[in-house]
């Protein structure tokens with residue numbers, strides 16, 4: 659799995675401005691195709707803004723996002739939505755739609771504008787709801803769902819898009835412990851099927867245990883990027899997050915676990 663593997667995403671010098679402020683500054687990194695790249699950094703580092711820029715929702719003042727060499731930012735929205743999906747943090751859904759109807763919106767980029775629904779899409783939607791763990795409340799009005807339940811419906815909508823690249827902004831936010839493990843397992847299943855996942859992650863233990871690569875952002879800039887273990891050193895974490903950090907092992911899984919304390 660290299661940056662040049664199928665599905666690799668090359669982010670090239672992406673800059674996002676708001677008025678006089680530069681929120682994302684010349685950000686560049688490679689996300690391996692069929693891999694999980696974790697975007698980490700302190701609050702306000704620019705993770706959400708960068709994900710929105712990669713998705714083409716936030717206007718990038720400059721830069722490119724190449725998927726197999728094609729610039730996604732230069733594509734029409736519908737064509738881009740056939741390749742890439744974003745699950746935002748705390749997206750509010752005020753429309754009185756059922757979970758299933760929201761998930762079905764993920765099929766829109768694939769369906770003919772005049773032809774109406776595609777029956778094959780129904781199976782895709784049901785599979786997406788099941789994969790996201792949203793099957794139990796698919797019939798409920800989404801405005802009545804809890805934060806975690808709504809998060810799963812939005813994940814189902816993104817899966818129904820059948821994207822080659824899935825962007826997740828804090829996918830374990832709102833989720834209870836078992837549901838967090840479900841999401842991690844789901845990401846593993848998606849990458850095994852060749853989907854390239856780029857996710858903003860606050861839990862560095864999750865990043866260390868599961869991500870193939872990490873990109874560390876601070877102040878809108880990349881301060882480190884590369885293979886997870888070599889990049890997420892205690893020294894780097896200490897400097898970026900202003901904590902004392904030490905890697906240990908999760909006694910239950912044997913995977914890396916971050917211990918933190920005050921400096």
Ligand SMILES: Nc1ncnc2c1ncn2[C@@H]1O[C@H](COP(=O)(O)OP(=O)(O)OP(=O)(O)O)[C@@H](O)[C@H]1O
Nearest residue numbers: 676679681699700701702703704705706707708858
């Ligand atoms: N529309 C905007 N106008 C001005 N500043 C903004 C705008 N949107 C975001 N910002 C600022 O840009 C910076 C980056 O915000 P962003 O939400 O991308 O950070 P983040 O790394 O995702 O943070 P968190 O971990 O808290 O979710 C923050 O300082 C934020 O206040």
